[in-house]
Amino acid sequence: MHDFAIQDRQVLSDLASWIADRRSTSSSVRPGRTGALPSVTSGGIGIHATWAAMRDLLLPTAFPTDHPRYLAFVGGAPTPAAIIADAALSAAAVYGGTELEAGDVVAAERQAVRWLCDVVGYPEQSHGVFVSGGSLANLSALVAARHGIESPGGGPPDVIVASGAAHSSIRAAAAIMGCRVVSAGSPDEPLDAETLTEVLDSLDPRDVVAVVANAGATNTGAIDALDEIADCCEVRGIWLHVDAAYGGAALLARSRREQFAGIQRADSVTIDPHKWLFTPFDCAAVLYLDPSVARAAHQQRADYLEVVADDDDNPADYAAHLSRRARGVPVWASLVANGTDAYVDAVETCLATAGYAAKQVEARASLDLVAEPRLSVVLFRRRGWLPVDYARWSAQAHARGTALVTPTRFGGETVLRLCFVNPLTTPADVDLVLDSLEPEAPHTWQPAVRHPSDPGRGR
Numbered sequence: 001m002h003d004f005a006i007q008d009r010q011v012l013s014d015l016a017s018w019i020a021d022r023r024s025t026s027s028s029v030r031p032g033r034t035g036a037l038p039s040v041t042s043g044g045i046g047i048h049a050t051w052a053a054m055r056d057l058l059l060p061t062a063f064p065t066d067h068p069r070y071l072a073f074v075g076g077a078p079t080p081a082a083i084i085a086d087a088a089l090s091a092a093a094v095y096g097g098t099e100l101e102a103g104d105v106v107a108a109e110r111q112a113v114r115w116l117c118d119v120v121g122y123p124e125q126s127h128g129v130f131v132s133g134g135s136l137a138n139l140s141a142l143v144a145a146r147h148g149i150e151s152p153g154g155g156p157p158d159v160i161v162a163s164g165a166a167h168s169s170i171r172a173a174a175a176i177m178g179c180r181v182v183s184a185g186s187p188d189e190p191l192d193a194e195t196l197t198e199v200l201d202s203l204d205p206r207d208v209v210a211v212v213a214n215a216g217a218t219n220t221g222a223i224d225a226l227d228e229i230a231d232c233c234e235v236r237g238i239w240l241h242v243d244a245a246y247g248g249a250a251l252l253a254r255s256r257r258e259q260f261a262g263i264q265r266a267d268s269v270t271i272d273p274h275k276w277l278f279t280p281f282d283c284a285a286v287l288y289l290d291p292s293v294a295r296a297a298h299q300q301r302a303d304y305l306e307v308v309a310d311d312d313d314n315p316a317d318y319a320a321h322l323s324r325r326a327r328g329v330p331v332w333a334s335l336v337a338n339g340t341d342a343y344v345d346a347v348e349t350c351l352a353t354a355g356y357a358a359k360q361v362e363a364r365a366s367l368d369l370v371a372e373p374r375l376s377v378v379l380f381r382r383r384g385w386l387p388v389d390y391a392r393w394s395a396q397a398h399a400r401g402t403a404l405v406t407p408t409r410f411g412g413e414t415v416l417r418l419c420f421v422n423p424l425t426t427p428a429d430v431d432l433v434l435d436s437l438e439p440e441a442p443h444t445w446q447p448a449v450r451h452p453s454d455p456g457r458g459r
């Protein structure tokens with residue numbers, strides 16, 4: 001079972017061609033229709049038949065996040081260099097927790113962390129680690145924020161003050177930590193210092209674990225007033241965590257950098273390369289201004305770990321994990337292969353496509369832009385549609401494999417949301433999606449309930 005038989009090598013070359021060709025065959029998505037998958041048996045069916053089942057039955061039912069019309073949630077379009085590195089990493093059976101085992105793999109990841117720290121504008125001593133996702137990055141940062149501090153009542157502080165648009169993972173992290181979340185501001189607008197000050201003035205700063213601000217809210221792309229927020233935190237001695245899981249990539253765009261002013265003052269930052277930095281799942285970075293605090297909070301000790309040199313720089317020490325995939329290697333490999341200029345261009349392309357989409361929405365009589373696009377998120381209304389109409393249109397496009405676009409809520413109204421993180425998404429892809437929303441679109445069903453007098457407000 002552990003040997004590569006001669007005939008199994010054929011599978012490897014088939015896999016290589018499949019990887020190279022699948023972009024051009026992305027139209028063969030068959031979402032949700034599961035063929036008869038082979039079962040687990042005592043005898044097994046061999047590598048050939050198993051790979052064939054994966055290729056032909058299993059994988060086509062998943063809507064790939066790098067499909068040019070995957071515009072829901074936050075997708076992700078890995079580069080070939082990152083894909084190759086990711087595959088090799090699995091094959092090489094690398095344990096990415098410590099320098100002892102991973103050797104220069106840790107150095108490669110450190111280069112990728114360094115690049116991200118530079119992008120944020122962090123100083124030399126900053127550091128971080130790649131974890132499974134923004135959720136674990138946020139949790140790890142908040143645990144570091146709480147480390148070694150005490151509330152006036154004794155025991156650790158238990159309040160997390162979060163921007164109104166904070167990602168759901170902040171509440172999840174708070175629940176794990178036994179903390180409560182105090183929300184500041186609205187889910188639809190960026191948080192400013194005035195609103196935050198009001199909230200902080202109602203609390204004892206010594207009860208506060210951290211303030212969590214957004215640099216690219218997932219739903220709207222909004223960036224909080226980071227510099228002013230950093231001032232509020234600084235005077236009160238409160239840890240500032242900036243969640244840039246989705247939006248951080250836009251720091252690369254010269255035209256947008258200014259909106260992030262102050263991010264370099266945060267005590268910790270989350271950026272997900274598996275979203276808008278072209279890396280396969282799963283890969284998120286948690287970055288720390290002072291990594292020694294994170295290390296003190298997270299380093300695990302055990303008798304069998306004593307061989308791990310204390311002065312080594314071990315990725316295991318900087319987040320809530322021990323064993324880990326060296327998931328920064330695909331980031332490093334793609335940066336080395338493509339150069340950082342290609343990243344700037346790719347992010348700018350996504351922003352330009354979002355701009356194109358917003359213009360097209362404005363130009364169409366049946367569509368209304370509900371907010372100026374922020375970063376690469378476009379929110380808009382289809383006139384006359386109720387929530388049920390959005391849901392049916394979305395489900396139909398998904399079932400056909402033509403697009404994955406899902407509704408959301410903005411200002412209490414159900415609207416459509418497009419999020420552009422794939423530079424291979426073209427204006428023609430945008431047109432195709434928008435055309436299918438036109439009243440006379442050939443594939444459009446009749447709305448469930450017609451409300452000719454309804455201006456388009458959903459419920």
Ligand SMILES: *Cc1c(COP(=O)(O)O)cnc(C)c1O
Pocket residue numbers: 074132133134135136138167169216217218243244245246247272284
């Ligand atoms: C996606 C996202 C997260 C969660 O990241 P996962 O990788 O899905 O765990 C956290 N914060 C923001 C702002 C996000 O967009």
